[in-house]
Amino acid sequence: MITKRQKEILKVIVEEYIKTAKPVSSNHICKKLKCSSATIRNEMVTLEELHLLEKNHFASGRIPSEEGYKYYVDNLMKPKNMTGEDMLKLQTIFRNNSLDLTDTIKKSIEIISEITNYTAVVLGGASKENKLKKVEVVPLEDNKILAIVITDKGVVEHKTLYLPSAVSNEEVKKTVELINKLVVGTPINEVSEKLEYEVKPIIKDYVSQYEVLYNTFYDAFHEFTTTQSDNAYFGGRTNMLKQPEFTNIDKVKEILNKFEDKDSISKMKEEDNGINIYVGSETELTDDVSVIKTKYNINGEEGTIAIIGPKRMEYDRVVTLLDYIKNNLGGTSGK
């Protein structure tokens, strides 16, 4: 077991290191806790044996190990009060009635990334619970038509389709009517299936060029549902560069590359509700970063917000920020 004093020391070290990015010396801790540096040193040896602290070399101060950070976020960290300034910046968004939910979230993560200097990302903004509300087709010049798909949550996707000239406007119209009649109300991720098994058999009898037409629509829907799900929107993508530990350009490159590859971001998606903290190797990104993330589900629109920073990130502040956003997102959305 870890004693009360050891906890205090660990807490001071983690918080000091977060603030300064420099190894913390026993002397430094003396000033905060009432005992001599030698005492602290003895304790530090114990904490090191427990794998909660590390040294860079023999005579450097201590820095938290990955386990040290974890112990800190799980047991020592206290929720931090929001500063008035931070709150103000976020409120300007929540009070802006002309923004819809998606835009509000986007704006919030832009602000978070700006005030924290970490990278923020929203994943899969639109939900699978979105149901098809309407399909609309607008003929453009030549043989182009514009297909618009609208869901009941107000998500809109569109696509320009090129039809062989053999297909008449009448046939297109008929197809759209059919889709609207049969598929509206279906959850977006089941639309492809429903098209295949319910629309295709019927369309045959109504439309002569049904194969071309059906395929075109099928492709369009398919693409729509897939782009919907692995949507990632970033704020402060290059903020890592501002962190003192990332002066090594190769490290930064590695991290930024991970950002390009949406899979590695998406992997972090599955988790319980509440706010989850992943330190270093737990992140699926690199050992040098931490991720704090949370799911939101507001009127069926669900997604994940994640903040990515150095391991040395201000966990308490970010948790508070995320919490605040989560609470306020729900509150204003119907207003």
Added chain:
Amino acid sequence: MITKRQKEILKVIVEEYIKTAKPVSSNHICKKLKCSSATIRNEMVTLEELHLLEKNHFASGRIPSEEGYKYYVDNLMKPKNMTGEDMLKLQTIFRNNSLDLTDTIKKSIEIISEITNYTAVVLGGASKENKLKKVEVVPLEDNKILAIVITDKGVVEHKTLYLPSAVSNEEVKKTVELINKLVVGTPINEVSEKLEYEVKPIIKDYVSQYEVLYNTFYDAFHEFTTTQSDNAYFGGRTNMLKQPEFTNIDKVKEILNKFEDKDSISKMKEEDNGINIYVGSETELTDDVSVIKTKYNINGEEGTIAIIGPKRMEYDRVVTLLDYIKNNLGGTSGK
């Protein structure tokens, strides 16, 4: 005047430096041109006096000055043949019929940034020549309505609007009808004006809550037209990190910050047709980069594609690539 041999030397130096990022020595040039290093050195002195070459310090090789690069791109550079590989990658896009113009352009710049390791950006993808084709309104739950604006070129924008509950669905419908009747066919950038002077006076007589309703739509349109114009889409935003001259993290930060600020990108917009090359200080970004850009105008949809790289960028290759894209964008768009 500059002699033929001096031109040859300058050409070798620029191209060698582009390849290696290392100052070019007189000895190096000997191997390519048939004369002694001393002769080359004499010529280099002249070229330096003409401000076409520079030295880092007394005993380093020469590197091209900004003027040197400019002279090179204006007078010495020969168009480079596309490699089969590059062509192949781009053709897979141009041949993909299911992509519309905007997507084709986006994909192309992604590929350019990938194969060149420079940053690519499209500016103002949608044109002011877009004319309003249709306004569509879909009521969602509560007092939310979804407004969709469609232009004749197939550009779609949408926005969720929150209406005071005093406004009835009937009134919304009436307003939309009116807008469709009066404003359809108007170029997008003139819509706001037309709303103000033609719709507003009439709507008064039809709709009791006209003020709220009018304002909501006016705002939505206004936002739409502004987001339309300063649209920037990036490919390989962080590719600068891959260039050997940008090991200095502060330099990279500076450049990436410029990217965030869309204004500085937009400034580079005004220019004649054809392919324009801006070296260093001409770029409006920083002295350390060059920009190669070109306008496209395909069926009235116009925009700018720009490639941003180090001054030491492969001008000939990029020009050829842009040229190829420009030609092929036009060719396939109606297909």
Added chain:
DNA sequence: TTTAGCAATCTTTTTATTTCATTGCTAATA
């Protein structure tokens, strides 16, 4: 006009030296 030859210049690399913060340990102290 071109070239060989060579000292001069300045960077880069290597090696050595010093400085400094911090630890671990020992022995004294409370």
Added chain:
DNA sequence: TATTAGCAATGAAATAAAAAGATTGCTAAA
């Protein structure tokens, strides 16, 4: 038994000095 003072040991970081290497500019010869 827990705490503390004291001090040598450690190794990084800063500074200095020396050596190596590349390339030029200039001179004089071809």
